[in-house]
Amino acid sequence: MEYQEAKDKFISTWGSLGSLWGINKAMAQIQSLLFISTKPLSMEEIMDELKISRGNTSMNLRQLMDWGIVTKELIPGERKEFFTTEKDVQELARHIAKERSRREIKPVIKTLKEVSSIKDDGTEKTKELIKQTKALHDLAETADAMMNKIVNQEQNWITKSLLKLIK
Amino acid sequence: MEYQEAKDKFISTWGSLGSLWGINKAMAQIQSLLFISTKPLSMEEIMDELKISRGNTSMNLRQLMDWGIVTKELIPGERKEFFTTEKDVQELARHIAKERSRREIKPVIKTLKEVSSIKDDGTEKTKELIKQTKALHDLAETADAMMNKIVNQEQNWITKSLLKLIK
DNA sequence: CTAAACTTTCAATAATTATTGAAAGTTTGT
DNA sequence: ACAAACTTTCAATAATTATTGAAAGTTTAG
Structure with a gap:
């Protein structure tokens, strides 16, 4: 199994498990993506990777922040916002x-x-x-x-x- | 709070909690009803109490039996089937x-x-x-x-x- | 102050999931 | 063997939940 396949498999499995801990699919997938990312991601990058709309991304990121498992990361020199999840x-x-x-x-x-x-x-x-x-x-x-x-x-x-x- | 109100409250609360343990509302409500019933109930009685259709009742009872928490009870002299849930x-x-x-x-x-x-x-x-x-x-x-x-x-x-x- | 860059909101729509009800199936008593 | 009593199945429909996308809102650089 190659990296890309493994990554997709992880995101979709972990995403579908969302129901187990009471969150929706998109929310779980965004968290998964951040969880295995080596760097903070922008909204743009998240939308692209998961093929979901801007609105959806925005709303679900907010919920993840409400849950306390995703935080905004301000990167110097960058105008847009970046996000990371708790890695531990x-x-x-x-x-x-x-x-x-x-x-x-x-x-x-x-x-x-x-x-x-x-x-x-x-x-x-x-x-x-x-x-x-x-x-x-x-x-x-x-x-x-x-x-x-x-x-x-x-x-x-x-x-x-x-x-x-x-x- | 009177009996009927308490009963309804219990069934709807426990029912909505179904998602927490991964089952649907009707399934959880049927289980709740049986859980506080003093005797085995027929499909007819379950349909009446919960105001759900025969088909729905039948399907969800089967799922509850698959989960191993509801069992058929055969009552001598009765043609129809009765159901009980694990009470412990x-x-x-x-x-x-x-x-x-x-x-x-x-x-x-x-x-x-x-x-x-x-x-x-x-x-x-x-x-x-x-x-x-x-x-x-x-x-x-x-x-x-x-x-x-x-x-x-x-x-x-x-x-x-x-x-x-x-x- | 203004415009560009970016984010949020939310009504409309799509996708998913649950429910109905009637036809088909099964069992039991006579 | 028949028919009444009962249960199951499943296509149609309803209810719920998720998603989109464009307009409104916000922030920042110049």
Whole structure:
């Protein structure tokens, strides 16, 4: 497999995986492209490489910046803006996990809390709803906490401890 | 909040979360409904509750069975089929994690392996592609392994160990 | 201040994905 | 073997989501 083929394969695979971490295809592809680029890229270059429109590129770059995984790079002497992505996979994972938690998981946990806290009127169906949503709430909260801890500051020692445990 | 409101809220919240674990809205809603039901439900009942068509219900029930989280229940004396979902959240999480890994994560890991194994032609861009995809490969593999271990057999002791570590 | 260089916005459109419903298929009781 | 009861399939359609491109907006150099 040659460079170009490998590059295309990476971008399209990683791009289609976007759904897994909750972003759209173009967004994921732009990030992929920057991730393997040896230098910051301009909007022009991104559009050309991915064959997407200017508007699309602009909007998705903004979203990537909102996620905190792409930053503007100002290159001296250049009028246009250049972009880079976080290159360290650990940092990348940290940002992604944090955003997903904030945007999607936390709100769901909140709803589960509300639903599982309704008054028990003694009927079987109410008891079941409370019991099941409470179980889901606890699971979601534990999973979210684990996610964040693993991926955060204590990253190093905890990951090492964990790897010892599971290997 | 009354039972009906809480129930609707749960179904719509959990349903919209479907994207997080890679399934569509109807599928997630059917699963939610079964999850808080005190008894197995027929297709008729599911259609009525969720206001979706027969065809839609049939297709999504099949997918849920493919995922291994819904099963047919044959009720003696009844002609029609009834359905139940896995009620234990731990088991549910196990099935979901396993399927996601198999369907989406493993294939991506495989591609990352391929891409990161191309011949190093000595150019900077090839080196970068190899380096970055290798880092991603290792991360994905570790994350996937952790996921599966946590959620699998060793569940109890490892979860307890882990909880001690992160609390 | 003005014009060129560049970026953003957003209504229109295209692409994708989900849903319907009716016909075809299957199973079961008599 | 037949017909009623039920389920599945799938082409048509609807709903949703992504993308375009041109006009409006912004910044900078001279």
